[in-house]
Amino acid sequence: MTVHTSGASAASSRTHIARRTVDSEHPTYWYKDAIIYQLHVRSFFDSSCDGIGDFKGLTQKLDHIVDLGVSAVWLLPFFPSPLRDDGYDISDYCGVNPDYGTLDDFRGFVEAAHAKGLRILVELVVNHTSDQHPWFQRARRAPKGSPERDFYVWSDTGHEYEDARIIFLDSETSNWAWDPVARAYYWHRFYSHQPDLNFDNPLVMREVKTILNFWLDLGVDGFRLDAVPYLVERENTTGENLDETHSVLKAIRAEIEARNPDCILLAEANQMPKDTIPYFGQGDECHMAFHFPLMPRLFMALAKEDGAPIAQVVEDTMRLPEPCQWALFLRNHDELTLEMVTEEEREDMWQFYATHRRLRINLGIRRRLASLVDGDRKRIELLNALLLSMPGTPVIYYGDEIGMSDNPFLGDRDGVRTPMQWSPDRNGGFSCAPSVSLYLPPVVDPLFGYEAVNVETQREIRSSLLNWMRWLIEVRNAHACFGRGDIRFIASGNSRLLAYTRCLPEEKVLCVVNLSETAQAANVDLSEHEGRVPVDLFGGCRFPPIGALPYQLTLPGRSFYWLRLSSQDEAPTVCEPCEGGGTKPELPDAQATRQTRAEARRQG
Numbered sequence: 001m002t003v004h005t006s007g008a009s010a011a012s013s014r015t016h017i018a019r020r021t022v023d024s025e026h027p028t029y030w031y032k033d034a035i036i037y038q039l040h041v042r043s044f045f046d047s048s049c050d051g052i053g054d055f056k057g058l059t060q061k062l063d064h065i066v067d068l069g070v071s072a073v074w075l076l077p078f079f080p081s082p083l084r085d086d087g088y089d090i091s092d093y094c095g096v097n098p099d100y101g102t103l104d105d106f107r108g109f110v111e112a113a114h115a116k117g118l119r120i121l122v123e124l125v126v127n128h129t130s131d132q133h134p135w136f137q138r139a140r141r142a143p144k145g146s147p148e149r150d151f152y153v154w155s156d157t158g159h160e161y162e163d164a165r166i167i168f169l170d171s172e173t174s175n176w177a178w179d180p181v182a183r184a185y186y187w188h189r190f191y192s193h194q195p196d197l198n199f200d201n202p203l204v205m206r207e208v209k210t211i212l213n214f215w216l217d218l219g220v221d222g223f224r225l226d227a228v229p230y231l232v233e234r235e236n237t238t239g240e241n242l243d244e245t246h247s248v249l250k251a252i253r254a255e256i257e258a259r260n261p262d263c264i265l266l267a268e269a270n271q272m273p274k275d276t277i278p279y280f281g282q283g284d285e286c287h288m289a290f291h292f293p294l295m296p297r298l299f300m301a302l303a304k305e306d307g308a309p310i311a312q313v314v315e316d317t318m319r320l321p322e323p324c325q326w327a328l329f330l331r332n333h334d335e336l337t338l339e340m341v342t343e344e345e346r347e348d349m350w351q352f353y354a355t356h357r358r359l360r361i362n363l364g365i366r367r368r369l370a371s372l373v374d375g376d377r378k379r380i381e382l383l384n385a386l387l388l389s390m391p392g393t394p395v396i397y398y399g400d401e402i403g404m405s406d407n408p409f410l411g412d413r414d415g416v417r418t419p420m421q422w423s424p425d426r427n428g429g430f431s432c433a434p435s436v437s438l439y440l441p442p443v444v445d446p447l448f449g450y451e452a453v454n455v456e457t458q459r460e461i462r463s464s465l466l467n468w469m470r471w472l473i474e475v476r477n478a479h480a481c482f483g484r485g486d487i488r489f490i491a492s493g494n495s496r497l498l499a500y501t502r503c504l505p506e507e508k509v510l511c512v513v514n515l516s517e518t519a520q521a522a523n524v525d526l527s528e529h530e531g532r533v534p535v536d537l538f539g540g541c542r543f544p545p546i547g548a549l550p551y552q553l554t555l556p557g558r559s560f561y562w563l564r565l566s567s568q569d570e571a572p573t574v575c576e577p578c579e580g581g582g583t584k585p586e587l588p589d590a591q592a593t594r595q596t597r598a599e600a601r602r603q604g
């Protein structure tokens, strides 16, 4: 049974999430009700004034994450690394990069996060290591054919596996690189300084299990599995999604299941729908996988003002094994990838969202959410409303909750990894170091720079994006159907209006999204819900009851409704605040901050 509680304030919604999801039959499905916040320790908050974010700083800033109403944090790689791929080039799997702190700092962070009800997901990057990893240094010197050498994939000719595509098209010309020490070529699907591990060697799997157990013992609640489609290579295949790769994932799942059945695996498999779904296995591989097929279609739908691409891909991907769940996202630390759309669709996306070549990388777009839509608040809200109402668990990229932008002049994907903007103060309140020592410069442009876009200012402004996001999240958290319910699209006869229901036996919500810039109307067939009364989840306003005839809906440009389809008995007789909504949640300290500031000003 699922226990519902009301969502009265953001600060207390944490405990609400925990209580609401008490589910006696399936106690380990917590991730279905979660909202994940993705962040980089390096970018979040610098407590030591060296210009680089660290675990102590992140721990100090946990309340920002709690106040947002999310329930889990996914950390980008924080392990020792030469940082030639921002930490995805690992040189020690069981440590913390000294720039970010110590293992004890990590422990302290996990403890503090858990105490605040937040789960922690870390990265498992085992498709490849850094070429500085001791395993690679040992392998290149070890005799050919030895188990040490065979930690990696070698060739004398560099001509094997030619059907495998190159992923980092802007920087690599081959998946093989020559190693003068080994006097052989080694295989790499990403940068040439990231040699791929050889999963045909059982010793590699043994090491992976050691890594899993190391972090499980430190209390992590889940692993994001980086670049999983490419774990195994075979001749005459693309080297992606092979059965052998799925066997590796099943072994990883069995290992974590034995140690901590509550821990989850989240797959990064950027593939077509038919190749992504197998990462769930029969419920015995990954608990979650990023919904790469849906992400670009959300942006396409908005650009074309047509809901069809969304409905199509969701319908194609909604049947999953019971314990499994999609992880939904709009943006992340990488480019907005367009690998898995048609050439025509990619061209359209570039034309719409990245006209300048500098805004693109490989086959994607290196921009943040706010800058993709030119800072248009309505489109930011609409995309977030889609993100939080589609079937799956939403993942929010740090800074997108305040509408941070990017710096297209920085190399690789660094432009979307700039310091978190906390305040209008020096370095955006991220660090008190001299700006020359910052790991990357903060965004300073007049529209999106930290003086205009920052947490401190937005906490104080009731109508800010931050406060709006908190409201949206609070409403979602109060309605289990968003995380667990089924989805059904309803023909509206107007392709610009996307209408769908999210239903559990005990709760039905109708979502209507106007993708167009201008007002739209539609007659929606809701006869299945005849007699029910739509009630707005935000303000509690009662709409006219649903009858046998098509239901008329009108929406202003780029707006949306989330309407609970209440029975006549449940529906309020007048418009009044309802569970989990009704009033925009006020931050507990907003008023206090205003008073303190006024006081300070009075005292000169």
Ligand code: GLC
Binding pocket: 085, 088, 089, 190, 226, 227, 268, 333, 334
């Ligand atoms: C994943 C990461 C990306 C990284 C790549 C290679 O795709 O998300 O940032 O560059 O793996 O490690």
